[in-house]
Amino acid sequence: xxxxRSTPHFPLPPDHLPRAAQLLYPALMTxxxxxxxxxxxxxxxxxxxxxxxxxxHPEGPDEVVEGQGVRVRAFQVGExxxxxxxxxxxxxxxxxxxxxxxxxxxxTAYRVADLDAEMARLRADGARxxxxxxxPGRAGSRxxxxxxxxxxxxxxxxxEHPQGGHA
Numbered sequence: 698x699x700x701x702r703s704t705p706h707f708p709l710p711p712d713h714l715p716r717a718a719q720l721l722y723p724a725l726m727t728x729x730x731x732x733x734x735x736x737x738x739x740x741x742x743x744x745x746x747x748x749x750x751x752x753x754h755p756e757g758p759d760e761v762v763e764g765q766g767v768r769v770r771a772f773q774v775g776e777x778x779x780x781x782x783x784x785x786x787x788x789x790x791x792x793x794x795x796x797x798x799x800x801x802x803x804x805t806a807y808r809v810a811d812l813d814a815e816m817a818r819l820r821a822d823g824a825r826x827x828x829x830x831x832x833p834g835r836a837g838s839r840x841x842x843x844x845x846x847x848x849x850x851x852x853x854x855x856x857e858h859p860q861g862g863h864a
Contacts, residue, residue, distance in 0.1 A: 727815055732808040732856045733771070733778035737791050738800045741770050744781045748772045753779070760835050767791050769835050780806075780835070804842070804852035812839050812857035819843070831857070 738744030741759065753772040760769050766789025772779040782803060784792035794803055809815045812831050820826070825844040834840035834856060843853040 727809060727818065729808040729810060731777050732806040732854075732858075733780045734805055735780045735782050735803040735854070736801065737782050737794050737798075737803040739783065739795055741768065741781055741783045744783070744800065745770060745772075748779060748781075761785060762833070762835055764832050765789065765791070765834075771835070804854050806840070806854035806856050809855050809857055812841060812855055815855055816841055823847075 736744060745755070753774065756771045756773040756778070760771075761767070762769060763785075766784055766786045767782045768785050770781045770783075772781075782791045784795065786792065791803065816826060816831070825847045827842040827844055831839040831841045837859045839857045841855050843855070845852045847853075
């Protein structure tokens with residue numbers, strides 16, 4: 698399925714896919730790309746050190762996502778981001794995660810074209826979400842988190858970027 702790997706022209710129109718893939722196109726295209734990997738850290742400077750040592754630089758200024766109680770610093774790696782998440786208040790989910798588990802991998806996030814449709818499709822398949830509606834995310838995105846029990850212990854985020862957003 699090399700034709701489905703991420704490229705600057707992704708997603709491919711269905712008529713550019715092999716016949717078997719054309720039949721499965723709706724199922725294949727629900728997740729477009731790995732959008733980001735999120736790392737919880739109590740301190741953005743300390744959390745950034747390994748990525749800076751690898752030669753990466755923040756892709757822009759830090760951003761506060763008030764609804765989630767986090768400050769986010771993003772590093773671009775190809776088409777994927779590494780997002781460092783630092784709590785901005787003691788009652789944020791990231792603060793709770795850090796208290797329980799310490800710094801480390803918090804969640805993986807997958808880009809979708811239509812978040813509402815994807816949530817409806819997954820709910821019909823029995824998926825559980827942490828909230829009933831999408832929430833504002835970083836850089837003007839809309840996000841929804843699947844319950845970690847549904848993800849076999851992994852928190853999964855779905856991300857819909859505005860037109861012309863993170864590529």
